[in-house]
Every structure is written in C-alpha cells, then in structure tokens.
Amino acid sequence: MSTVSHGHDPASLEPVVDLCDAVAVLGSFPALAGATMTVQRGEIVLLSGPNGAGKTTLLRLCAGLVALERGRGRVLGVDLANDRELVRHRVGMIGHSNGLYGDLTVTENVRFWGRTVGASESEIGLAVSRMGLDGRLAHLPVSRLSAGQRRRTALAGLVARRAELWLLDEPHAGLDAGGRDELDSVLKMAATAGATVIVASHELERAGKLATRQVEVIAGQVRKVAGL
Amino acid sequence: MSNASQQRFTGTTVIGTARLIAAKDLRVELRSRVLLNQVLPFALIVMVMFAFALDSDAVLERVAPGLVWLAAMFSTLIMVSRSFAVETADGALDQLRSAGVPAMGIFIGKMMALMAQLVVLVTLLILTAVVLYRAELSWAGSVLLVTTGLTATCGLAAVGTLYGGLAAGAKGRETLLPLLLLPVVAPVLIGATRATESAFGTRGVSTGQGWPWLGLLAVFAVLFSVSGAVAFGPLLDD
Numbered sequence: 164m165s166t167v168s169h170g171h172d173p174a175s176l177e178p179v180v181d182l183c184d185a186v187a188v189l190g191s192f193p194a195l196a197g198a199t200m201t202v203q204r205g206e207i208v209l210l211s212g213p214n215g216a217g218k219t220t221l222l223r224l225c226a227g228l229v230a231l232e233r234g235r236g237r238v239l240g241v242d243l244a245n246d247r248e249l250v251r252h253r254v255g256m257i258g259h260s261n262g263l264y265g266d267l268t269v270t271e272n273v274r275f276w277g278r279t280v281g282a283s284e285s286e287i288g289l290a291v292s293r294m295g296l297d298g299r300l301a302h303l304p305v306s307r308l309s310a311g312q313r314r315r316t317a318l319a320g321l322v323a324r325r326a327e328l329w330l331l332d333e334p335h336a337g338l339d340a341g342g343r344d345e346l347d348s349v350l351k352m353a354a355t356a357g358a359t360v361i362v363a364s365h366e367l368e369r370a371g372k373l374a375t376r377q378v379e380v381i382a383g384q385v386r387k388v389a390g391l
Numbered sequence: 392m393s394n395a396s397q398q399r400f401t402g403t404t405v406i407g408t409a410r411l412i413a414a415k416d417l418r419v420e421l422r423s424r425v426l427l428n429q430v431l432p433f434a435l436i437v438m439v440m441f442a443f444a445l446d447s448d449a450v451l452e453r454v455a456p457g458l459v460w461l462a463a464m465f466s467t468l469i470m471v472s473r474s475f476a477v478e479t480a481d482g483a484l485d486q487l488r489s490a491g492v493p494a495m496g497i498f499i500g501k502m503m504a505l506m507a508q509l510v511v512l513v514t515l516l517i518l519t520a521v522v523l524y525r526a527e528l529s530w531a532g533s534v535l536l537v538t539t540g541l542t543a544t545c546g547l548a549a550v551g552t553l554y555g556g557l558a559a560g561a562k563g564r565e566t567l568l569p570l571l572l573l574p575v576v577a578p579v580l581i582g583a584t585r586a587t588e589s590a591f592g593t594r595g596v597s598t599g600q601g602w603p604w605l606g607l608l609a610v611f612a613v614l615f616s617v618s619g620a621v622a623f624g625p626l627l628d629d
Binding site for chain 2: 226227228248249250251252254255256257258259260261262263264265266267271275276278279280281304324
C-alpha cells in the first residue's frame with residue numbers, strides 16, 4: 164500500500180509522536196494533565212481507558228486540533244506548541260463520523276479528499292482499489308453503502324491523502340463482524356506500508372489483537388504502557 | 392522532509408481549494424437535485440401565493456421587485472441550510488478542518504457554488520415577475536437588472552455562507568439561521584428592490600436612479616466577502 168514514502172531523511176528517524184508532560188485544556192478543564200507518550204513509525208498503538216479519560220483529546224492534540232497549553236509535543240517532527248496547523252495535512256483523523264458526502268460516489272469522495280493535497284488520478288485509483296472498493300462499488304453513491312463499506316471509503320480517503328499518522332477514534336463502532344475484519348486488515352496493511360496508527364477503543368479484545376502496543380489513559384495522563 | 396514532500400504537505404492553494412469545494416457542492420446539487428426539485432418550486436409557489444394574496448394587477452406590478460427579492464431571500468435560507476447540512480451530515484466539515492484544508496478556500500468555494508445556484512433562482516424569479524406580475528423591462532433596464540442580480544446574489548451568498556458556517560455547529564441551527572441571517576441581509580433586500588424598481592421602471596422611476604442602490608449592494612458584497620473569508624477559519628475552529 165503506497166500510504167507514505169519515507170526515504171532516508173533524518174525526520175524519518177524521529178518518533179512520530181513525542182509528548183512530554185503535555186497539557187491540553189477544554190474550556191477550563193484539563194483534559195490532558197501531563198501526558199507523556201512516544202510512538203515510533205509503523206506502530207499500531209491502542210489507547211484504552213474509561214470514558215472522559217482524555218483519549219479523544221490525546222488524538223486531537225496529535226492531529227493539531229487542540230492547543231498544547233504546557234509541556235512539550237512533537238508530531239511528525241512538527242512542534243505542536245508553535246506550528247500545530249502544519250501537522251494537519253500529514254495526519255488523518257476519523258472519529259465516529261466518516262466525513263463522506265452521501266450523494267457522491269465512492270470514487271468521487273476519495274478523489275475529493277485526495278485532491279485536497281493534490282493527489283493524482285492514479286494515486287486516487289490506487290487508493291480505491293487497495294481498499295477493495297473498485298468495480299461496481301466505486302460507482303455507487305456512498306449513501307447506498309453499508310457501514311463497513313463507508314468506513315473503508317473514509318480510509319481510502321486517508322490513503323489518497325497519504326496520511327502518515329492515522330488517528331482513529333472507536334473505529335470498530337457500528338461495524339458488523341465482517342466490517343471489523345476488513346478494518347483490521349486495512350490498518351495492518353497501512354502499518355506495513357509505513358503509516359503509524361493510533362486507535363482509541365473500548366473494544367480491547369478486538370483492538371488488542373490488532374495493536375503492537377497498548378497505552379492506558381486515565382485522568383488525562385498516560386498511566387500504563389504495555390507491549391502486546 | 393524533501394522539497395516534493397514539503398510542497399505536497401502544504402496542500403492545495405486557497406484558489407485550488409475554492410475550485411475543489413465549489414465543484415463538489417455543484418456536483419452534490421446535480422445528484423440530489425434539491426435546487427431543481429425543491430427550492431425552485433418553493434420560490435415559484437411563494438410568487439404565486441403573493442399574487443393570490445394581493446389579487447390586483449396594479450398592486451402586483453408596483454410591488455413586483457420587492458416580491459422577487461423576498462422570495463429570493465426565503466429561498467436563500469433553504470439553500471444555505473442545505474449547503475451546510477451536506478457538510479455536517481457525516482462530519483465532513485470537521486474533516487476538512489482537521490485535514491488542514493484552508494478555511495478561506497472553503498468559504499470562497501461554498502460561496503461560489505451558492506452564488507451560481509442563486510443566479511439560476513433569481514433569473515427564474517425575474518422571469519416569473521415579468522410573466523405573472525406583468526413587470527416591464529427595457530434594454531437599458533436589463534443592464535441594470537443583470538448587474539443588480541449578480542451583485543445582490545454575491546452579497547447573499549457571502550453573508551449566507553458566513554452565517555451558515557456560524558450556525559452549522561449550533562443546536563437548533565434550522566431556526567437559528569433565519570434569526571441570524573434575515574436582519575443582516577436587510578440592506579440587500581432594500582438595495583436590490585430599489586435597483587430592480589428602476590430597472591422595471593416601476594412607479595415612473597428612471598433607470599439612472601437605480602445605480603446608487605447598486606453601489607450599496609456592491610459595498611455589502613465586498614464587505615461580507617472579505618470579512619467572511621477572513622473570519623471563516625476562526626469561526627469554524629470555535
């Protein structure tokens with residue numbers, strides 16, 4: 164899967180995510196209260212923890228969507244304290260919604276997201292086929308797809324955008340067993356191709372089999388790190 | 392990061408983004424046909440209902456310009472609401488921001504697509520006024536009318552996109568949007584109605600008297616286009 168191409172530049176040797184005592188505030192509430200975490204390129208990291216622990220905020224911080232109030236944070240070599248908007252082009256985040264247009268076809272949706280970073284037509288076609296969405300499916304409106312097919316279309320958009328860091332919030336939610344298997348294989352392929360994946364999930368058994376490492380987030384801090 | 396990668400990761404330009412968004416919005420409209428099947432019939436029904444309510448050729452001829460722009464404003468509400476419903480239905484607007492797509496490009500693109508649809512709508516409304524209300528149009532008036540139509544739709548599209556974005560993330564956005572939008576577009580209603588009266592020669596008003604009103608419309612369009620393009624990003628992030 165041509166998700167990313169790295170070459171041998173020094174940036175590829177840095178951790179993809181490097182947070183040290185990171186604090187992020189939502190309103191006046193410190194959703195992250197000194198989180199420290201390092202993620203290396205090609206890892207699939209599972210974020211676990213109870214509701215409200217700060218998993219989504221941690222993902223949003225990595226995506227450059229939440230300000231780093233205190234501490235140190237670098238994602239893909241970009242300093243989150245000063246340049247967090249610069250990291251957004253390189254990160255793909257999918258939450259509970261897929262960010263798709265129901266009236267457009269699968270290919271048109273993937274083309275739209277690919278074009279936001281200037282992807283070529285061949286890259287878009289490749290992203291569609293790698294996600295198993297070519298053939299008849301490619302020309303169907305997204306509104307007629309199953310939940311699993313929609314999720315695959317959203318992930319094809321990330322591939323077309325050449326996202327280097329995939330941030331997924333409860334990606335298995337709403338999918339049937341087949342859709343979950345499809346999703347897991349897509350994420351493994353992405354990691355094999357060099358992308359880094361961070362998954363926030365409550366479904367520890369399912370996501371645990373997928374992940375190379377588990378990180379537990381409790382009360383805005385990374386409390387426990389375990390290899391899988 | 393290599394130069395090619397650096398260029399890649401800066402994403403498309405504002406103009407490129409605007410074209411991408413406008414093309415996507417128009418394609419969504421072509422597929423869903425909401426303008427064709429819902430908005431245009433709604434606008435026509437409003438015009439016919441006005442005719443039933445006023446029930447006098449003389450009165451209708453006199454108030455035709457105002458009715459055209461009132462119907463246009465009501466229809467604009469539906470179109471703006473639809474434009475942002477498409478973005479929020481599956482979280483696409485959030486995705487656009489999280490993907491670092493330039494907010495200014497999103498604003499300009501959505502505004503251009505909305506303006507294109509409004510031009511179709513206003514053309515139909517003016518034709519309806521000519522046929523239904525027997526409004527008369529001279530060649531001199533046609534130039535003023537076309538210019539007025541383009542300038543007023545630009546203003547409506549700009550303010551509609553700005554307030555549509557503001558209401559997009561709010562609870563009860565369907566009712567919030569008219570409350571926010573209608574008072575702000577009052578200058579467009581007044582300016583466009585007066586300029587259209589001049590174009591139609593309603594109540595003996597000459598074509599020349601319409602041009603100053605066009606100036607008001609132009610100032611409004613420029614003001615909201617520029618402020619909308621600048622404010623849209625912070626507005627979406629909030």
